Amino acid sequence: MTSAPKSTTDTSAWRPAGIDDLEPAAWQVVRSTVSTSVTAGPGAGKTELLAQRAAYLLQCGGCPYPARILAISYKRDAAANLGRRVRSRVPEHAWRFDSMTFDAFAKSLLDRFRLSLPTAWAMSGDYTIEYASTATKEINAFLGRLRWQAPPELRSAIQSMSPKTFLPHVVGKWDLPPEIPQAAQADPIAFAALAWWQERFIGAAQPQLDFVMINRLGELLVRAIPRLRRALRLTYPFLFVDEFQDTTPAQLSFLRSLFADPDIDTNSVAEVFNPPADAVPRLGDRPVVTIVGDRKQRIMGFAGALPNAFESFAADFAPENHELTWNFRSSEQLVDLQHVVARHLDSSTVRAISKAPHPPCDDSVSLWTFDDRQSEARTIAQWIADDIATSGRAGSDFALVARQRVGDIDPLFQPELARHGIRLRNDDAAVGTMKLQDLLKNKVAQFIVGVLRLAATPAGLPQIWLDVTATMERVRGVADEESSARAVSDELTNLIVALRSWLNERPPTDEVLSDAVDRVVDAVGFDALSRYSREEKLPDIIKSVRARLEQVVLPGLRWPALLEEYEAADAVSLLTVHRSKGLEYHTVFFLGLEDEQWWAHAQDMQGSTSTFFVGLSRAAQRLIFTNASPTARTGGIADLYALLDQAGVTERMITSEEYLVG
Template sequence: MIKEEDWTPANGLILEPNALTAAKERVRCLALTAGPGAGKTEMLAQRADFLLRTGSCRYPKRILAISFKVDAARNLKERVRNRCGQDMASRFDSYTFHAFAKRIIDRFRVLLTGKDALDPNYTIGGNRISRRQIAFGDLVPLAIQILQTSSIARNAIRQTYCDVFLDEFQDCTNLQYELLKVAFLGTTTRLTAVGDTKQKIMGWAGAMDGIFATFAEDFNAIPLNMYRNFRSKPRLLRLQNEIIRNLDPNSVMPEDQLSGEEGEIYSWQFQTCREEANQLADATAYWIEQENRPPSEIAILISKQLELYAHQLMEALKIRGVPFRNEQQLQDISTEPAAQLVVDYLSCVYGQCEPKAWIRLLSQMIPFADDDTQNSVMRDINRFIKDQRKAVTLACLLGEPYSGWWESVIAFVKTIGIRTVAALSPEYESMQRLREVLRDTKARIGELLNSEKDLLKALSQFYDDESVRILTIHKSKGLEFDTVIMMAIENEIFFGNQDENRCAFFVGVSRAKRNLILSTATQRERPPNHAGRWDINRTAQQEYLSYANPFLRNQV
């Protein structure tokens, strides 16, 4: 424990003034808005470090963090662990909204009666089955119902947490905000909401308009803004600033933070989509082969309908031998904790020396155990893995080194217990969901082994560290890349709500750290087997391209 005045940001980081103020606030709630790359997640990690190390979050009180994606929740938890150590981080709970709601339901399930009553072994599925199953969309409403009707449940939640962190708060829906109000409004719990209204792209899912102003009024929160962008080079920052002038004039970045000529922006215009695909594939191959850019630092973003727009580009990349990852097909299996467990286990069994995999494996198995329990589990796992390695050696002698890799995984799961695996994520309390993840993990590794016969190399590709990523703008939120290609900057794909489209365009361009390429085509031929509406003749989205025009290097 240290004095508040002695606290400095962990890892020697320097926070800008408003971020430092937010990290050290001890009384009021906070409404913190910041642009992409401004270090919102890092500020939350530093705030957790301050609260825990100074005793501002007094033992046994805990900190609750709520994110919108499983990988974002896990990333924040990992950052806090790295900042203040495992012991203190054990009092930091990081969930998605739905995971938090499910924990409330599981803890106070007996309070649900009548048509809402649930059996102890209830599942989550596509529809509602009396007592036995609820739909995913039922989680938040049922949690609200429990807290509204039971002072015991409300007080239990309130007495558990002295601080609540809300990440990507601009995407909060009416129901999710109602859950927060029922749980914490009118209490001494400090809420810290962070986000960027310019990145609000969840309107289709019910994200609230003016959520930060509403939150600031309801919770008497201090509004703060973080300006500094740690991600993009100056030329790209100036492009982003032009979009910000339209989206939120009050958040325009100061000119003294935008000086310099680093960064490259290009606008490439093509007659046909085939010309576009070949040129983009050639450029990608050149960057990788001639400039030694890591493939994982290159992303190709499409507003929507990825399969319809990227099929020719993917074929062109295949012809040139450029490795790529289609995010729509993978369905984020690599972000699942159970998949991580399987990959780390196999790395330990089949690798010669895999200390990182071993450390991750143990941290997932025994994250909060005392020393004696940790030592006991470590001995048991170590003994089991040694036995499995002997079996692998024998299989190698027989010329079939990887013949039993999945059987080995099954044996491992049986040894540690299925409940241990289920504890990795609240979603796995539905055994159906856990079985799906394990099945998809097996299928994904099997696919990799079809093209890469070395299991360890296949496992290294599981997270596609060696692949160009092709994904929608929505899936790119929270990610960053050296080079970003945004395809089809055309009216025909940016249809519907233009405020949301403009925010989506901003999200896309702000993923780039150093290089940004915008592409358009005058004609896009109908994709194979697509019977729906398709406009062959295209028109460039002139507003979006105009933001980039003053900063272009050259044209194609």
């Protein structure tokens, strides 16, 4: 590294890195000097768009040294993918690009600055994290108590609060006041939210926080401490927000408090950072924000996503509006289907133009109807095996996607695929305290397993070395000092050499696996890794890494194979539509297009159709819908079948005796 990587100032000569070109609207977004709102449908290349905008700003001096770019995503895998893309496009500048989730950003602020919370909200010790997915029972009991404690005029409103949406719709909508109110709150949201805080946080020796509460504390920090807000805005003059259609009230409130108000005095930067005067970027009075999303893919309404997030952003930031129309993922026939569903969701939708790099497959879209689920699993497994044998594709090119309850699908497909030597990875499976997809995308877990892989495999893993080194530099706080970067490289090399010797003397067993994980953590430092871990607590990550290793270990399995099995990168993926968001596969089987999977369709037909749209748009070359119900077409999702008919999707009836060829 050098102290300040050179930037080219000739913006007219700049070209995209790693790709041939951008569509006209994308060029406008990349070069924009003001806040922008970008509509990007499936396959529009929004990750590439944001990576190229980052490259342009960093290479051309639009984001001058030492300022950074902050990218916030809804999902961890999206944040990780964007970070990797920027590292591949502009490796010399990538250390000035921070990509994380909303939750990770809020938690990092709270962990660093919680001692600066207003006195009324001060924490006396550490806190525990409770995940929203496990809190429904406690919330239900809390609301039951609160109904009796509330003033009579508030009881009806309290009664109508749903445990499933209490955190985003109630706790997330209440901005914490600097002083805790002493009088009873007349507003039901304020009354219920304050009671929640009183029960779980105020005066507790060890507060219990969920990520909505962490968000609210982070927002209070930046609102109550002008110096902190100035420091963050000068550090991050450019902000990217991905999947903006899924933004919650709490997240939008946080962004507004931190980035919307024009209250920055750039002359006061010295009191915050004390840098050399000639290193101070003169960046104006507010950060430039780029949001990317698609209203048609709003599928997180159950988690509190705002129905009008784009309109709220427009009111706060007055952005330019752009729409991307190229689809780099899907073939022409798949784009045709997507357009039918997209027009149903939004009649003003502009038809996307397929820019897929590969010729379309025969029968790109079809519907298979089975007699029963067992024949469905057997036929699909045989078909995948045949396609792999004839095409040379890997298992990871295929996905089994379902609306929900993939745990019921796993035991049907796992043995059928295993007959053909094909692995199935259930990304929704619980591993320790985490879901498998979350564990595999967790940066601390990736670091621990990456170090083990480098120790177990002496050569041939250059990308893992680069990723592990980048994480270690962040853990050690290395930014642009070349000597410090060399010290980190030397430290990692010494750790890997010592660990390799230790692994060579011990075959993997449950006890040895646990010790191996501990050796990595101890060598780097528990406290250092804890500070770096932005979402889960480090003990939860360690527990989940151990659980996954113990899950895949087999007698006689050697270390390199075991650590490859940990990720199962070449396996067929089994995942819900929500977990598939942002991913793509050559061939997608959209399983269970019937009432059993879509039982709640009538309760929110717009949101459910958006979920359908997200699921079907994961396919790049081939999409196969399936059902195993004779009444699927005439049941509660007849409107979805009508869309398939409108798009000309062909149906095949497959009996239990029939073998599907090709």
